[in-house]
Amino acid sequence: MLSSLATVLFDGFAYGMLLFLLSVGLSVTLGMMNFVNLAHCSFAAVGGYCTVTLMNSFGWPFLASLPMAFIAAALVSVVLERTLYRHLYRSSDLDQCLLTIGIVFVSVAAFAWFYTTEQQSARPPEWLRAPITVGDINFAGYRLFLIVFGLAVTALLVLLLERTRFGAQVRAAVDNQRMARGLGIDVDRAFMITFALGGGLAGLGGALAIEVVGLDPTFALAFLVYVLIVVAVGGLGSIGGSFAAAVVLGISDMAGKYYFPWLGAFLIYLVMVALLMWRPAGLFGKR
Amino acid sequence: MENASGHFRQKVRWHPLEIAFWLCTLLPFVVTPAYLSLASQIAITALFALSLDLILGYAGIVSLGHAAFFGVGAYSAGLLAKHYWGEPLAGLILAAAAAGIVGYAMSHIVVRFRHLALIMLTLGLGLLLHEAANSASDLTGGADGLQGVKVGTLFGFRFDMFGRTAYAYSLAVLFVCFLACRRIIHSPFGLALRGIRENAVRMPAIGAPSLAHLRKAYTIAAVMAGIAGALLTHTTSTVSLETLSFGRSADVLVILILGGAGRLYGGIIGAIIYMVARDQFSGINPQYWYFWIGLLLVLVVMFLPNGILGGISALDKKSQ
Numbered sequence: 001m002l003s004s005l006a007t008v009l010f011d012g013f014a015y016g017m018l019l020f021l022l023s024v025g026l027s028v029t030l031g032m033m034n035f036v037n038l039a040h041c042s043f044a045a046v047g048g049y050c051t052v053t054l055m056n057s058f059g060w061p062f063l064a065s066l067p068m069a070f071i072a073a074a075l076v077s078v079v080l081e082r083t084l085y086r087h088l089y090r091s092s093d094l095d096q097c098l099l100t101i102g103i104v105f106v107s108v109a110a111f112a113w114f115y116t117t118e119q120q121s122a123r124p125p126e127w128l129r130a131p132i133t134v135g136d137i138n139f140a141g142y143r144l145f146l147i148v149f150g151l152a153v154t155a156l157l158v159l160l161l162e163r164t165r166f167g168a169q170v171r172a173a174v175d176n177q178r179m180a181r182g183l184g185i186d187v188d189r190a191f192m193i194t195f196a197l198g199g200g201l202a203g204l205g206g207a208l209a210i211e212v213v214g215l216d217p218t219f220a221l222a223f224l225v226y227v228l229i230v231v232a233v234g235g236l237g238s239i240g241g242s243f244a245a246a247v248v249l250g251i252s253d254m255a256g257k258y259y260f261p262w263l264g265a266f267l268i269y270l271v272m273v274a275l276l277m278w279r280p281a282g283l284f285g286k287r
Numbered sequence: 288m289e290n291a292s293g294h295f296r297q298k299v300r301w302h303p304l305e306i307a308f309w310l311c312t313l314l315p316f317v318v319t320p321a322y323l324s325l326a327s328q329i330a331i332t333a334l335f336a337l338s339l340d341l342i343l344g345y346a347g348i349v350s351l352g353h354a355a356f357f358g359v360g361a362y363s364a365g366l367l368a369k370h371y372w373g374e375p376l377a378g379l380i381l382a383a384a385a386a387g388i389v390g391y392a393m394s395h396i397v398v399r400f401r402h403l404a405l406i407m408l409t410l411g412l413g414l415l416l417h418e419a420a421n422s423a424s425d426l427t428g429g430a431d432g433l434q435g436v437k438v439g440t441l442f443g444f445r446f447d448m449f450g451r452t453a454y455a456y457s458l459a460v461l462f463v464c465f466l467a468c469r470r471i472i473h474s475p476f477g478l479a480l481r482g483i484r485e486n487a488v489r490m491p492a493i494g495a496p497s498l499a500h501l502r503k504a505y506t507i508a509a510v511m512a513g514i515a516g517a518l519l520t521h522t523t524s525t526v527s528l529e530t531l532s533f534g535r536s537a538d539v540l541v542i543l544i545l546g547g548a549g550r551l552y553g554g555i556i557g558a559i560i561y562m563v564a565r566d567q568f569s570g571i572n573p574q575y576w577y578f579w580i581g582l583l584l585v586l587v588v589m590f591l592p593n594g595i596l597g598g599i600s601a602l603d604k605k606s607q
Contacts, residue, residue: 093403099584099589102584104581105578106585109581113578225410232404266422276404280400280404
């Protein structure tokens with residue numbers, strides 16, 4: 001019982017790190033521009049497929065392909081932001097939803113066209129996957145890597161946002177966009193960089209997720225709900241909130257699958273609806 | 288000077304184009320009898336889109352989980368026909384009642400939220416129902432769908448494979464619901480809904496009970512979606528889990544936006560175009576079908592913000 005609990009907590013935490021990487025960019029960009037970007041997980045899929053291509057067709061090592069996944073996803077997101085998204089910052093939620101859902105549909109079909117609908121794999125090196133034994137409990141080595149990686153990225157993000165000039169601009173824009181503009185902050189530029197960064201992180205998350213959940217063209221739709229839950233529950237524009245929400249969601253999803261498999265995803269949706277009714281702006285949201 | 292009742296009376300008058308349109312809906316009986324099944328599916332989809340139009344186009348409630356009511360209607364009609372009573376009209380009434388009760392219960396949650404929380408809540412509630420139906424496989428048949436639905440005769444007419452009865456039935460129900468919708472939209476209540484859509488803060492300030500109005504509209508839309516679901520059950524004699532899926536919610540949204548939200552005929556025009564196109568391109572893989580749908584969505588949002596009907600009326604205004 002105790003060992004299963006430890007496994008669930010450990011795996012859930014690792015899964016939560018993955019969800020955090022996938023969703024933190026969306027949380028910050030939503031907080032800044034109020035833009036409902038449902039295509040965020042398509043950026044993650046871009047990163048994932050970039051890794052698959054580099055590893056399987058060009059023989060790159062896993063760790064070397066991760067930065068490329070980040071760059072590819074960041075590039076795609078910045079191109080979309082410049083060409084399509086920027087026209088809709090003042091439009092209604094509905095228009096933003098529709099545009100980005102349209103992009104999701106296009107991306108799903110495009111991935112199916114280029115990579116078929118089969119599950120893709122990109123195996124990390126053997127030394128990363130070796131299990132680690134503590135007492136009589138086995139921990140998957142790759143999940144430990146995920147946790148360390150996720151914590152490192154979180155620390156970097158917090159440093160970037162709390163300690164740098166750019167971070168101060170982003171925080172100002174999240175708190176009050178008009179005031180920030182009034183003070184001479186170039187919000188559009190800050191937003192573009194944040195958007196690229198968020199898209200890149202999602203791409204990184206997509207690449208890291210292949211080993212855990214696999215990768216097929218419907219990835220962008222399947223993970224959309226989880227990412228939105230993290231963002232909505234964590235509160236817009238809050239890194240700490242997204243982190244907490246992602247960890248809680250990851251652990252409760254694992255626990256649900258382990259202890260109540262017949263409930264399926266029911267529990268997750270129930271918790272989300274209840275939390276949103278209790279605090280519509282999210283657990284840590286300001287608005 | 289025009290008074291209020293004069294304003295409403297003038298709006299209610301039928302345009303010749305409208306009469307022509309409804310006469311045209313009778314054409315499939317004589318012109319394309321081979322496509323009557325498709326025509327009945329179009330009528331059902333149009334009714335579903337019309338119900339979404341009421342809350343999205345007129346009341347401004349964005350919903351990503353409207354299939355919940357469609358599915359509730361489909362399953363309640365299916366369960367009634369399977370276990371107790373195969374007569375379709377009774378199933379229609381039961382489905383409307385069941386979807387109405389679920390809709391009324393949900394409306395208390397949904398109308399209090401806006402923006403992201405609203406989108407997430409409608410999505411979450413829809414997914415919740417989908418998962419519940421999937422888990423309760425003893426009652427609903429789970430992922431295999433509800434098998435063995437025996438639909439009885441309607442006024443002595445059987446539902447045959449040519450779809451003659453199916454289309455007449457779907458079309459009649461669509462027309463009745465359309466009349467109800469038309470009446471609602473051109474009433475002071477409909478005007479109040481549009482007021483809430485345009486400015487949710489000012490309407491309560493002038494004394495309109497805006498939350499009560501929204502709850503009422505949401506419940507009516509749920510009833511109509513439930514009726515559409517029951518029609519699908521009766522005309523196909525099966526209920527699949529797909530009736531509750533996110534895909535169906537997204538499809539109906541696409542249809543409404545394509546035709547033009549906030550216009551009475553938007554959902555109907557959208558349904559005709561969407562369903563005929565899907566039938567024509569049924570040879571291609573559904574994966575790639577969604578590529579074109581996605582592209583269409585992007586183009587409509589960027590260049591045709593009010594849908595096809597909005598574009599036509601803008602052209603019409605320009606030419607005058």
